[in-house]
Amino acid sequence: YQWPNPQYEALERMLFEGTDNNDKATSILTNSCARRVSNGSPVAAEWLRLSYHDSSTKNITDGTGGLDASIYYELSRQENIGTGMGNSMNDFSASSNKYVSRSDLIALGVVWGVASCAGPVIPFRTGRTDATVAGRFGAPQPQEILDLAIQRFSLQGFNQTEMIGLVACGHTLGGVNNIDFPSIVQVPGPTLFNREFDGTDAFDNAVVLQYLNGTTKNPLVTISNTLFQSDLRIFQSDNNATMNLLANPSVYSATCGSLLERMINTVPSTVQLSDAIELIPFKVTRALLTVENSQFVLDVVIRVAITGEDTPASGRAITIFWCDAYGANAGCAGGVAGTSTTASPTPFNDVLVSPVGQAQGISFVEYEFFLPIDVEKSVSNFWFELFTDGVAATQDNGGAGFAVQDGLIFIPQQGSASGSSQVTFDVIVGVRSQNTPTSATMNVFDNTFTGTPSTPFSATVQLQPATNAAIGPAFAPYTLYGGTFTTPSSTAGLPTVDIAVQVDGANHTLDFIRPRSAQDTFPTHSLSSVSTTTVSSVPTSAA
Ligand code: HEM
Structure with missing residues:
Protein backbone atom coordinates (compact mmCIF):
# COMPACT_ATOMS: atom_id res chain seq x y z
CA TYR A 1 0.00 0.00 0.00
CA GLN A 2 1.14 3.50 -0.80
CA TRP A 3 -0.87 6.71 -0.34
CA PRO A 4 -3.03 7.80 -2.11
CA ASN A 5 -5.15 4.76 -2.85
CA PRO A 6 -8.73 5.81 -2.07
CA GLN A 7 -10.13 2.35 -2.68
CA TYR A 8 -7.70 0.59 -0.36
CA GLU A 9 -8.19 3.36 2.21
CA ALA A 10 -11.99 3.06 2.11
CA LEU A 11 -11.92 -0.73 2.39
CA GLU A 12 -9.30 -0.68 5.14
CA ARG A 13 -11.47 1.78 7.06
CA MET A 14 -14.48 -0.48 6.66
CA LEU A 15 -12.56 -3.54 7.82
CA PHE A 16 -10.86 -2.06 10.89
CA GLU A 17 -13.13 0.88 11.85
CA GLY A 18 -16.39 -0.55 10.53
CA THR A 19 -17.26 2.92 9.27
CA ASP A 20 -18.33 3.85 5.76
CA ASN A 21 -17.46 6.80 3.56
CA ASN A 22 -20.29 8.85 5.07
CA ASP A 23 -19.08 8.14 8.62
CA LYS A 24 -21.91 5.71 9.27
CA ALA A 25 -20.88 3.02 11.74
CA THR A 26 -21.99 0.09 9.60
CA SER A 27 -20.48 -2.71 11.72
CA ILE A 28 -21.65 -1.34 15.07
CA LEU A 29 -24.90 -3.34 14.86
CA THR A 30 -22.98 -6.56 15.55
CA ASN A 31 -20.70 -5.20 18.28
CA SER A 32 -20.39 -7.79 21.09
CA CYS A 33 -22.42 -10.23 18.97
CA ALA A 34 -25.53 -8.12 19.59
CA ARG A 35 -29.05 -9.27 18.86
CA ARG A 36 -31.43 -7.30 16.74
CA VAL A 37 -34.08 -5.63 18.85
CA SER A 38 -36.91 -6.28 16.39
CA ASN A 39 -36.67 -10.09 16.29
CA GLY A 40 -34.03 -11.17 18.81
CA SER A 41 -31.79 -12.78 16.19
CA PRO A 42 -28.05 -12.18 16.44
CA VAL A 43 -27.21 -9.68 13.72
CA ALA A 44 -24.11 -11.75 12.90
CA ALA A 45 -26.34 -14.77 12.19
CA GLU A 46 -28.45 -12.81 9.75
CA TRP A 47 -25.39 -11.45 7.95
CA LEU A 48 -23.82 -14.91 7.74
CA ARG A 49 -26.96 -16.52 6.34
CA LEU A 50 -27.38 -13.69 3.80
CA SER A 51 -23.87 -14.27 2.49
CA TYR A 52 -24.25 -18.04 2.25
CA HIS A 53 -27.47 -17.69 0.30
CA ASP A 54 -25.88 -15.11 -2.00
CA SER A 55 -22.85 -17.32 -2.65
CA SER A 56 -25.04 -20.42 -3.16
CA THR A 57 -25.89 -19.28 -6.72
CA LYS A 58 -22.37 -20.36 -7.73
CA ASN A 59 -22.16 -22.90 -10.53
CA ILE A 60 -18.58 -24.17 -10.74
CA THR A 61 -19.21 -25.90 -14.05
CA ASP A 62 -19.76 -22.65 -15.94
CA GLY A 63 -18.14 -20.20 -13.51
CA THR A 64 -21.25 -18.08 -13.02
CA GLY A 65 -22.79 -16.90 -9.76
CA GLY A 66 -21.36 -16.70 -6.29
CA LEU A 67 -21.17 -13.85 -3.83
CA ASP A 68 -22.26 -11.00 -6.10
CA ALA A 69 -25.17 -9.31 -4.28
CA SER A 70 -27.62 -11.01 -6.64
CA ILE A 71 -29.37 -12.06 -3.41
CA TYR A 72 -31.00 -8.62 -3.33
CA TYR A 73 -32.97 -9.61 -6.43
CA GLU A 74 -33.76 -13.10 -5.10
CA LEU A 75 -35.43 -12.35 -1.77
CA SER A 76 -38.93 -13.29 -2.91
CA ARG A 77 -37.83 -16.88 -3.54
CA GLN A 78 -38.99 -19.59 -1.19
CA GLU A 79 -35.34 -20.67 -0.66
CA SER A 95 -22.73 2.01 2.73
CA SER A 96 -21.83 0.99 -0.79
CA ASN A 97 -20.06 3.40 -3.12
CA LYS A 98 -17.77 3.54 -6.11
CA TYR A 99 -15.05 1.62 -4.26
CA VAL A 100 -16.96 -0.60 -1.83
CA SER A 101 -19.30 -2.87 -3.75
CA ARG A 102 -22.56 -4.20 -2.36
CA SER A 103 -21.07 -7.69 -2.52
CA ASP A 104 -17.86 -6.70 -0.70
CA LEU A 105 -20.16 -5.40 2.06
CA ILE A 106 -22.00 -8.73 2.25
CA ALA A 107 -18.63 -10.47 2.62
CA LEU A 108 -17.54 -7.94 5.25
CA GLY A 109 -20.70 -8.78 7.18
CA VAL A 110 -19.36 -12.31 7.65
CA VAL A 111 -15.89 -11.11 8.65
CA TRP A 112 -17.30 -8.59 11.16
CA GLY A 113 -20.07 -10.87 12.45
CA VAL A 114 -17.93 -13.94 13.08
CA ALA A 115 -15.23 -11.84 14.79
CA SER A 116 -17.86 -10.07 16.92
CA CYS A 117 -19.03 -13.44 18.30
CA ALA A 118 -15.48 -14.48 19.23
CA GLY A 119 -14.99 -16.62 16.13
CA PRO A 120 -11.90 -16.65 13.91
CA VAL A 121 -10.75 -13.48 12.15
CA ILE A 122 -11.29 -14.23 8.46
CA PRO A 123 -8.96 -12.52 5.96
CA PHE A 124 -10.86 -10.04 3.79
CA ARG A 125 -10.14 -9.84 0.08
CA THR A 126 -12.02 -7.37 -2.07
CA GLY A 127 -13.00 -6.67 -5.64
CA ARG A 128 -16.37 -8.43 -5.82
CA THR A 129 -18.61 -6.97 -8.48
CA ASP A 130 -22.35 -6.60 -8.19
CA ALA A 131 -24.91 -8.45 -10.26
CA THR A 132 -27.79 -6.33 -11.52
CA VAL A 133 -30.20 -9.25 -11.90
CA ALA A 134 -31.08 -12.42 -9.99
CA GLY A 135 -28.81 -15.46 -10.28
CA ARG A 136 -29.71 -19.12 -10.56
CA PHE A 137 -31.61 -20.93 -7.81
CA GLY A 138 -29.34 -22.85 -5.44
CA ALA A 139 -29.85 -22.37 -1.70
CA PRO A 140 -30.68 -25.64 0.05
CA GLN A 141 -33.94 -26.03 1.96
CA PRO A 142 -34.66 -28.14 5.06
CA GLN A 143 -37.20 -30.42 3.37
CA GLU A 144 -34.74 -31.51 0.68
CA ILE A 145 -33.26 -35.03 0.63
CA LEU A 146 -29.58 -35.59 1.41
CA ASP A 147 -28.57 -36.31 -2.17
CA LEU A 148 -29.96 -33.00 -3.35
CA ALA A 149 -28.07 -31.14 -0.58
CA ILE A 150 -24.83 -32.91 -1.60
CA GLN A 151 -25.48 -31.98 -5.22
CA ARG A 152 -26.15 -28.33 -4.38
CA PHE A 153 -22.96 -27.94 -2.31
CA SER A 154 -20.91 -29.72 -4.95
CA LEU A 155 -22.13 -27.29 -7.63
CA GLN A 156 -21.03 -24.49 -5.26
CA GLY A 157 -17.57 -26.06 -4.98
CA PHE A 158 -17.82 -27.92 -1.65
CA ASN A 159 -17.58 -31.70 -1.21
CA GLN A 160 -19.58 -33.68 1.32
CA THR A 161 -17.10 -33.27 4.19
CA GLU A 162 -16.95 -29.54 3.51
CA MET A 163 -20.74 -29.38 3.37
CA ILE A 164 -20.97 -30.91 6.84
CA GLY A 165 -18.37 -28.41 8.05
CA LEU A 166 -20.10 -25.42 6.47
CA VAL A 167 -23.47 -26.30 7.97
CA ALA A 168 -21.89 -26.91 11.40
CA CYS A 169 -20.04 -23.57 11.10
CA GLY A 170 -23.14 -21.68 9.97
CA HIS A 171 -25.53 -23.20 12.45
CA THR A 172 -23.59 -22.09 15.51
CA LEU A 173 -25.11 -18.59 15.25
CA GLY A 174 -28.81 -17.83 15.53
CA GLY A 175 -31.53 -20.32 14.84
CA VAL A 176 -34.85 -20.81 13.13
CA ASN A 177 -37.55 -18.12 13.35
CA ASN A 178 -41.14 -19.15 13.99
CA ILE A 179 -42.62 -16.65 11.55
CA ASP A 180 -40.30 -17.78 8.75
CA PHE A 181 -40.63 -21.55 9.33
CA PRO A 182 -43.86 -22.13 11.29
CA SER A 183 -43.83 -25.84 10.50
CA ILE A 184 -40.39 -26.16 12.16
CA VAL A 185 -40.71 -23.78 15.10
CA GLN A 186 -44.25 -23.94 16.34
CA VAL A 187 -44.47 -20.93 18.61
CA PRO A 188 -47.76 -19.42 17.54
CA GLY A 189 -48.95 -15.89 17.86
CA PRO A 190 -47.49 -12.56 16.86
CA THR A 191 -44.36 -12.86 19.01
CA LEU A 192 -41.21 -13.25 16.97
CA PHE A 193 -39.21 -16.15 18.25
CA ASN A 194 -35.80 -17.44 17.18
CA ARG A 195 -35.16 -21.06 18.30
CA GLU A 196 -31.41 -21.25 18.64
CA PHE A 197 -29.28 -23.99 17.13
CA ASP A 198 -27.09 -24.34 20.23
CA GLY A 199 -28.22 -21.97 22.99
CA THR A 200 -24.97 -19.98 22.99
CA ASP A 201 -24.40 -16.63 21.31
CA ALA A 202 -20.73 -17.32 20.69
CA PHE A 203 -19.28 -18.61 17.46
CA ASP A 204 -18.28 -21.90 19.14
CA ASN A 205 -18.63 -25.64 18.59
CA ALA A 206 -21.46 -26.12 21.10
CA VAL A 207 -23.67 -27.03 18.13
CA VAL A 208 -21.34 -29.96 17.45
CA LEU A 209 -20.85 -31.08 21.06
CA GLN A 210 -24.57 -30.97 21.88
CA TYR A 211 -25.34 -32.95 18.73
CA LEU A 212 -22.77 -35.60 19.64
CA ASN A 213 -23.80 -35.91 23.30
CA GLY A 214 -27.50 -36.01 22.58
CA THR A 215 -28.47 -32.73 24.26
CA THR A 216 -28.98 -30.70 21.10
CA LYS A 217 -32.00 -28.43 20.74
CA ASN A 218 -31.16 -27.65 17.10
CA PRO A 219 -34.63 -27.63 15.50
CA LEU A 220 -33.22 -28.99 12.23
CA VAL A 221 -32.15 -32.09 14.20
CA THR A 222 -34.87 -32.49 16.81
CA ILE A 223 -38.03 -31.62 14.86
CA SER A 224 -40.38 -34.60 15.04
CA ASN A 225 -41.37 -34.32 11.39
CA THR A 226 -38.38 -36.13 9.85
CA LEU A 227 -38.90 -34.25 6.58
CA PHE A 228 -37.30 -31.13 8.13
CA GLN A 229 -34.36 -32.88 9.86
CA SER A 230 -31.84 -31.56 7.33
CA ASP A 231 -29.04 -30.94 9.85
CA LEU A 232 -29.44 -34.47 11.23
CA ARG A 233 -29.23 -35.98 7.73
CA ILE A 234 -26.18 -33.90 6.88
CA PHE A 235 -24.30 -34.27 10.18
CA GLN A 236 -24.63 -38.08 10.22
CA SER A 237 -24.09 -38.54 6.47
CA ASP A 238 -20.48 -39.77 6.97
CA ASN A 239 -21.28 -41.67 10.16
CA ASN A 240 -20.37 -38.57 12.22
CA ALA A 241 -16.70 -38.72 11.17
CA THR A 242 -16.57 -34.97 10.43
CA MET A 243 -18.63 -34.00 13.48
CA ASN A 244 -16.24 -36.02 15.68
CA LEU A 245 -13.30 -34.06 14.29
CA LEU A 246 -15.12 -30.75 14.83
CA ALA A 247 -15.61 -31.67 18.49
CA ASN A 248 -12.10 -30.33 19.01
CA PRO A 249 -12.56 -26.54 19.46
CA SER A 250 -9.36 -25.58 17.70
CA VAL A 251 -10.12 -27.86 14.76
CA TYR A 252 -13.59 -26.32 14.64
CA SER A 253 -12.26 -22.75 14.67
CA ALA A 254 -9.60 -23.42 12.02
CA THR A 255 -11.99 -25.40 9.80
CA CYS A 256 -14.70 -22.74 10.02
CA GLY A 257 -12.19 -19.95 9.38
CA SER A 258 -11.04 -21.57 6.18
CA LEU A 259 -14.45 -22.78 4.96
CA LEU A 260 -16.12 -19.42 5.55
CA GLU A 261 -13.21 -17.67 3.86
CA ARG A 262 -13.74 -19.92 0.84
CA MET A 263 -17.45 -19.23 1.00
CA ILE A 264 -17.07 -15.43 0.84
CA ASN A 265 -14.44 -15.86 -1.87
CA THR A 266 -16.87 -17.90 -3.96
CA VAL A 267 -17.32 -15.36 -6.75
CA PRO A 268 -18.06 -15.40 -10.48
CA SER A 269 -15.03 -16.59 -12.44
CA THR A 270 -14.75 -13.15 -14.06
CA VAL A 271 -13.94 -11.58 -10.68
CA GLN A 272 -10.33 -11.23 -9.56
CA LEU A 273 -10.06 -10.77 -5.80
CA SER A 274 -7.36 -8.57 -4.26
CA ASP A 275 -4.83 -9.63 -1.66
CA ALA A 276 -6.16 -9.51 1.90
CA ILE A 277 -6.59 -5.96 3.21
CA GLU A 278 -4.09 -5.10 5.94
CA LEU A 279 -4.03 -2.43 8.61
CA ILE A 280 -2.36 0.87 7.64
CA PRO A 281 -0.56 1.70 10.91
CA PHE A 282 0.07 5.38 10.09
CA LYS A 283 -2.67 6.63 7.83
CA VAL A 284 -3.26 10.04 6.31
CA THR A 285 -7.05 10.08 6.27
CA ARG A 286 -7.46 13.62 4.98
CA ALA A 287 -5.22 15.94 3.00
CA LEU A 288 -7.51 18.69 1.86
CA LEU A 289 -6.07 21.85 0.37
CA THR A 290 -8.98 24.26 0.39
CA VAL A 291 -10.39 27.64 1.29
CA GLU A 292 -12.36 27.53 4.52
CA ASN A 293 -13.62 30.48 6.56
CA SER A 294 -11.70 32.80 4.20
CA GLN A 295 -8.42 31.04 4.91
CA PHE A 296 -6.30 29.00 2.51
CA VAL A 297 -5.55 25.85 4.48
CA LEU A 298 -4.06 22.41 4.23
CA ASP A 299 -6.24 20.27 6.48
CA VAL A 300 -4.40 17.04 7.33
CA VAL A 301 -5.80 14.28 9.51
CA ILE A 302 -3.64 11.36 10.62
CA ARG A 303 -4.92 8.16 12.18
CA VAL A 304 -2.37 6.27 14.24
CA ALA A 305 -3.15 2.64 15.08
CA ILE A 306 -2.30 1.55 18.59
CA THR A 307 -1.64 -2.16 18.96
CA GLY A 308 -0.19 -4.41 21.62
CA GLU A 309 1.36 -2.83 24.66
CA ASP A 310 1.23 0.81 23.53
CA THR A 311 -0.84 3.10 25.66
CA PRO A 312 -2.71 5.71 23.66
CA ALA A 313 -0.93 9.05 23.43
CA SER A 314 1.87 8.13 25.82
CA GLY A 315 4.69 10.45 24.87
CA ARG A 316 3.32 10.64 21.35
CA ALA A 317 3.64 13.70 19.14
CA ILE A 318 3.60 14.35 15.42
CA THR A 319 5.58 16.93 13.48
CA ILE A 320 4.58 17.75 9.93
CA PHE A 321 6.98 19.25 7.37
CA TRP A 322 6.06 20.66 3.98
CA CYS A 323 7.62 22.30 0.98
CA ASP A 324 6.35 25.37 -0.84
CA ALA A 325 5.23 24.78 -4.41
CA TYR A 326 6.29 28.22 -5.70
CA GLY A 327 8.74 31.01 -4.87
CA ALA A 328 12.26 31.10 -3.55
CA ASN A 329 11.88 28.00 -1.41
CA ALA A 330 9.87 25.91 -3.86
CA GLY A 331 10.48 22.21 -3.28
CA CYS A 332 12.24 23.15 0.00
CA ALA A 333 15.05 24.90 -1.92
CA GLY A 334 17.79 25.88 0.52
CA GLY A 335 16.48 23.31 2.98
CA VAL A 336 13.62 25.59 4.02
CA ALA A 337 10.43 23.79 5.01
CA GLY A 338 7.26 24.71 6.85
CA THR A 339 6.61 22.83 10.06
CA SER A 340 4.14 22.35 12.88
CA THR A 341 3.93 19.95 15.83
CA THR A 342 1.05 18.58 17.83
CA ALA A 343 0.98 16.31 20.83
CA SER A 344 -2.78 16.58 21.28
CA PRO A 345 -5.09 14.08 19.66
CA THR A 346 -8.29 15.52 18.26
CA PRO A 347 -10.46 16.30 21.27
CA PHE A 348 -13.39 14.10 20.37
CA ASN A 349 -11.70 11.00 19.12
CA ASP A 350 -14.52 9.53 17.08
CA VAL A 351 -12.53 6.82 15.32
CA LEU A 352 -14.51 3.67 15.97
CA VAL A 353 -13.08 0.16 16.03
CA SER A 354 -14.83 -2.66 14.18
CA PRO A 355 -15.21 -6.14 15.65
CA VAL A 356 -12.18 -7.17 13.56
CA GLY A 357 -10.11 -4.35 15.04
CA GLN A 358 -11.40 -5.19 18.51
CA ALA A 359 -10.55 -8.88 18.09
CA GLN A 360 -7.00 -7.84 17.22
CA GLY A 361 -6.67 -5.42 20.12
CA ILE A 362 -6.41 -2.36 17.89
CA SER A 363 -7.43 1.14 18.85
CA PHE A 364 -6.94 4.43 17.06
CA VAL A 365 -5.84 7.91 17.93
CA GLU A 366 -6.29 10.80 15.56
CA TYR A 367 -4.36 14.04 15.03
CA GLU A 368 -5.25 17.01 12.89
CA PHE A 369 -3.23 19.85 11.43
CA PHE A 370 -5.15 22.83 10.14
CA LEU A 371 -2.28 24.65 8.50
CA PRO A 372 -2.59 28.23 7.25
CA ILE A 373 -0.89 28.29 3.84
CA ASP A 374 0.21 31.30 1.78
CA VAL A 375 -1.83 30.94 -1.38
CA GLU A 376 1.03 32.35 -3.49
CA LYS A 377 3.52 29.76 -2.22
CA SER A 378 1.07 26.87 -1.83
CA VAL A 379 2.29 23.35 -0.94
CA SER A 380 3.94 20.67 -3.04
CA ASN A 381 4.61 17.88 -0.61
CA PHE A 382 4.50 16.97 3.08
CA TRP A 383 5.81 14.31 5.42
CA PHE A 384 6.05 13.62 9.15
CA GLU A 385 8.05 12.62 12.12
CA LEU A 386 6.11 10.50 14.59
CA PHE A 387 7.44 10.51 18.15
CA THR A 388 6.48 7.58 20.35
CA ASP A 389 7.87 7.67 23.87
CA GLY A 390 10.38 10.22 22.63
CA VAL A 391 11.65 8.08 19.75
CA ALA A 392 11.24 9.66 16.31
CA ALA A 393 10.32 7.74 13.17
CA THR A 394 10.02 9.35 9.76
CA GLN A 395 6.70 8.80 8.01
CA ASP A 396 7.25 9.79 4.40
CA ASN A 397 4.98 7.44 2.46
CA GLY A 398 7.73 4.98 1.64
CA GLY A 399 10.15 7.73 0.63
CA ALA A 400 7.86 9.51 -1.81
CA GLY A 401 6.35 12.01 0.59
CA PHE A 402 2.68 12.96 0.40
CA ALA A 403 2.30 14.97 -2.79
CA VAL A 404 -0.24 17.78 -2.89
CA GLN A 405 -1.77 18.85 -6.16
CA ASP A 406 -2.98 22.42 -6.06
CA GLY A 407 -4.07 22.84 -9.70
CA LEU A 408 -7.59 21.75 -8.81
CA ILE A 409 -8.94 22.05 -5.26
CA PHE A 410 -12.23 21.02 -3.71
CA ILE A 411 -13.94 23.74 -1.65
CA PRO A 412 -16.64 22.01 0.42
CA GLN A 413 -17.73 25.14 2.28
CA GLN A 414 -18.79 26.85 -0.95
CA GLY A 415 -21.03 23.94 -1.92
CA SER A 416 -24.46 22.99 -0.69
CA ALA A 417 -26.96 20.16 -0.42
CA SER A 418 -30.70 20.41 0.02
CA GLY A 419 -33.73 18.16 -0.09
CA SER A 420 -34.39 14.88 1.68
CA SER A 421 -35.65 12.15 -0.60
CA GLN A 422 -34.18 13.74 -3.70
CA VAL A 423 -31.05 15.65 -2.80
CA THR A 424 -29.67 18.50 -4.92
CA PHE A 425 -25.94 18.98 -4.59
CA ASP A 426 -23.87 21.96 -5.66
CA VAL A 427 -20.17 21.15 -5.89
CA ILE A 428 -17.59 23.94 -6.09
CA VAL A 429 -13.93 23.59 -7.05
CA GLY A 430 -11.11 26.05 -7.57
CA VAL A 431 -8.92 25.91 -10.68
CA ARG A 432 -5.50 27.52 -10.32
CA SER A 433 -5.59 29.43 -13.59
CA GLN A 434 -7.20 32.49 -15.12
CA ASN A 435 -7.59 30.74 -18.46
CA THR A 436 -10.73 28.96 -19.50
CA PRO A 437 -10.41 25.17 -19.14
CA THR A 438 -10.68 23.22 -22.36
CA SER A 439 -12.82 20.75 -20.43
CA ALA A 440 -14.21 20.56 -16.90
CA THR A 441 -16.43 17.62 -16.03
CA MET A 442 -17.79 15.92 -12.95
CA ASN A 443 -18.82 12.25 -12.81
CA VAL A 444 -21.37 11.43 -10.14
CA PHE A 445 -21.91 7.96 -8.67
CA ASP A 446 -24.33 6.82 -5.97
CA ASN A 447 -24.55 3.10 -5.17
CA THR A 448 -26.80 3.45 -2.12
CA PHE A 449 -30.45 2.50 -2.21
CA THR A 450 -33.60 2.81 -0.17
CA GLY A 451 -36.14 0.00 -0.04
CA THR A 452 -35.44 -2.37 -2.89
CA PRO A 453 -32.08 -2.12 -4.60
CA SER A 454 -31.88 0.04 -7.67
CA THR A 455 -29.19 0.18 -10.29
CA PRO A 456 -26.58 2.73 -9.19
CA PHE A 457 -27.21 6.35 -10.10
CA SER A 458 -24.59 7.97 -12.28
CA ALA A 459 -24.40 11.23 -14.17
CA THR A 460 -21.90 13.42 -15.97
CA VAL A 461 -22.09 17.16 -15.36
CA GLN A 462 -20.20 19.91 -17.21
CA LEU A 463 -18.74 22.39 -14.72
CA GLN A 464 -19.48 26.08 -15.28
CA PRO A 465 -17.93 29.26 -13.85
CA ALA A 466 -19.46 29.46 -10.36
CA THR A 467 -21.36 32.71 -10.14
CA ASN A 468 -23.08 31.62 -6.91
CA ALA A 469 -19.86 31.19 -4.93
CA ALA A 470 -17.08 33.55 -3.88
CA ILE A 471 -13.87 33.18 -1.91
CA GLY A 472 -12.64 36.74 -2.31
CA PRO A 473 -9.77 38.56 -4.03
CA ALA A 474 -7.20 37.17 -1.60
CA PHE A 475 -7.37 33.89 -3.50
CA ALA A 476 -6.76 35.40 -6.92
CA PRO A 477 -4.80 32.40 -8.28
CA TYR A 478 -8.04 30.41 -8.23
CA THR A 479 -11.14 30.63 -10.41
CA LEU A 480 -14.26 28.91 -9.14
CA TYR A 481 -16.22 26.34 -11.13
CA GLY A 482 -19.32 24.47 -10.05
CA GLY A 483 -21.86 21.90 -11.04
CA THR A 484 -25.18 20.73 -9.68
CA PHE A 485 -27.05 17.45 -9.83
CA THR A 486 -29.93 15.75 -8.03
CA THR A 487 -29.88 12.19 -6.75
CA PRO A 488 -33.12 10.23 -7.28
CA SER A 489 -35.26 9.07 -4.36
CA SER A 490 -34.26 5.45 -5.10
CA THR A 491 -30.84 6.24 -3.58
CA ALA A 492 -30.02 7.39 -0.07
CA GLY A 493 -28.52 10.56 -1.59
CA LEU A 494 -24.93 9.71 -0.66
CA PRO A 495 -22.95 10.17 -3.87
CA THR A 496 -19.29 10.67 -4.54
CA VAL A 497 -17.94 12.68 -7.44
CA ASP A 498 -14.82 12.57 -9.60
CA ILE A 499 -13.69 15.77 -11.27
CA ALA A 500 -11.43 16.22 -14.28
CA VAL A 501 -10.24 19.61 -15.52
CA GLN A 502 -7.99 20.30 -18.46
CA VAL A 503 -6.41 23.76 -18.44
CA ASP A 504 -3.18 25.31 -19.73
CA GLY A 505 -2.31 21.98 -21.30
CA ALA A 506 -2.41 20.08 -18.00
CA ASN A 507 -4.90 17.54 -16.65
CA HIS A 508 -6.05 17.78 -13.05
CA THR A 509 -8.26 15.27 -11.31
CA LEU A 510 -10.00 14.81 -7.99
CA ASP A 511 -11.15 11.29 -7.19
CA PHE A 512 -13.84 9.99 -4.82
CA ILE A 513 -14.89 13.34 -3.38
CA ARG A 514 -17.78 13.38 -0.96
CA PRO A 515 -19.76 16.54 -1.74
CA ARG A 516 -20.87 18.79 1.07
CA SER A 517 -23.91 17.28 2.77
CA ALA A 518 -26.73 19.20 4.46
CA GLN A 519 -25.26 18.20 7.85
CA ASP A 520 -21.75 19.53 7.25
CA THR A 521 -20.88 22.59 9.29
CA PHE A 522 -17.70 24.60 9.20
CA PRO A 523 -16.98 25.90 12.70
CA THR A 524 -13.94 28.08 13.00
CA HIS A 525 -10.99 25.78 13.46
CA SER A 526 -8.10 27.03 15.49
CA LEU A 527 -5.22 27.21 13.08
CA SER A 528 -2.13 25.16 13.85
CA SER A 529 0.84 27.29 14.80
CA VAL A 530 3.39 27.05 12.06
CA SER A 531 7.00 28.10 11.54
CA THR A 532 9.83 27.45 9.13
CA THR A 533 12.69 25.11 9.77
CA THR A 534 15.74 23.73 8.02
CA VAL A 535 15.64 20.19 6.73
CA SER A 536 18.59 18.18 5.50
CA SER A 537 16.65 15.99 3.12
CA VAL A 538 13.30 16.02 1.41
CA PRO A 539 11.24 13.04 0.26
CA THR A 540 11.96 12.36 -3.39
CA SER A 541 8.84 13.61 -5.11
CA ALA A 542 9.39 17.11 -3.72
CA ALA A 543 13.03 17.28 -4.73
C1 HEM B 1 -28.48 -27.89 3.76
C2 HEM B 1 -28.05 -26.69 4.09
C3 HEM B 1 -28.80 -25.71 4.92
C4 HEM B 1 -30.12 -25.67 5.25
C5 HEM B 1 -31.23 -26.62 4.83
C6 HEM B 1 -30.33 -24.52 6.10
C7 HEM B 1 -31.53 -24.13 6.64
C8 HEM B 1 -31.73 -23.09 7.50
C9 HEM B 1 -33.00 -22.63 8.02
C10 HEM B 1 -34.33 -23.22 7.68
C11 HEM B 1 -32.77 -21.58 8.84
C12 HEM B 1 -33.78 -20.69 9.56
C13 HEM B 1 -33.83 -19.34 8.90
C14 HEM B 1 -34.82 -18.37 9.49
O1 HEM B 1 -35.63 -18.74 10.31
O2 HEM B 1 -34.79 -17.18 9.12
C15 HEM B 1 -31.35 -21.37 8.85
C16 HEM B 1 -30.73 -20.42 9.61
C17 HEM B 1 -29.39 -20.13 9.51
N1 HEM B 1 -28.49 -20.68 8.61
FE1 HEM B 1 -28.80 -22.32 7.47
N2 HEM B 1 -29.12 -23.89 6.27
C18 HEM B 1 -28.18 -24.57 5.56
C19 HEM B 1 -26.85 -24.24 5.44
C20 HEM B 1 -26.27 -23.14 5.99
C21 HEM B 1 -24.92 -22.72 5.75
C22 HEM B 1 -23.92 -23.43 4.85
C23 HEM B 1 -24.73 -21.58 6.47
C24 HEM B 1 -23.49 -20.72 6.60
C25 HEM B 1 -22.26 -21.13 6.48
C26 HEM B 1 -25.95 -21.31 7.19
C27 HEM B 1 -26.13 -20.28 8.08
C28 HEM B 1 -27.30 -20.05 8.79
C29 HEM B 1 -27.41 -19.10 9.88
C30 HEM B 1 -26.29 -18.23 10.44
C31 HEM B 1 -28.73 -19.14 10.32
C32 HEM B 1 -29.36 -18.33 11.47
C33 HEM B 1 -30.09 -17.13 10.94
C34 HEM B 1 -30.81 -16.34 12.02
O3 HEM B 1 -30.81 -16.71 13.20
O4 HEM B 1 -31.38 -15.31 11.68
N3 HEM B 1 -26.88 -22.26 6.85
N4 HEM B 1 -30.74 -22.29 8.03
Missing part, protein backbone atom coordinates in the same frame (compact mmCIF):
# COMPACT_ATOMS: atom_id res chain seq x y z
CA ASN A 80 -34.55 -17.21 0.73
CA ILE A 81 -37.40 -16.85 3.20
CA GLY A 82 -36.38 -15.08 6.39
CA THR A 83 -36.80 -11.74 8.14
CA GLY A 84 -33.03 -11.56 8.53
CA MET A 85 -32.53 -11.19 4.80
CA GLY A 86 -34.38 -7.87 4.40
CA ASN A 87 -32.96 -6.62 7.70
CA SER A 88 -29.42 -7.27 6.49
CA MET A 89 -30.08 -5.65 3.14
CA ASN A 90 -31.20 -2.50 4.98
CA ASP A 91 -28.11 -2.61 7.21
CA PHE A 92 -25.86 -2.38 4.16
CA SER A 93 -28.00 -0.27 1.81
CA ALA A 94 -26.38 3.08 2.53
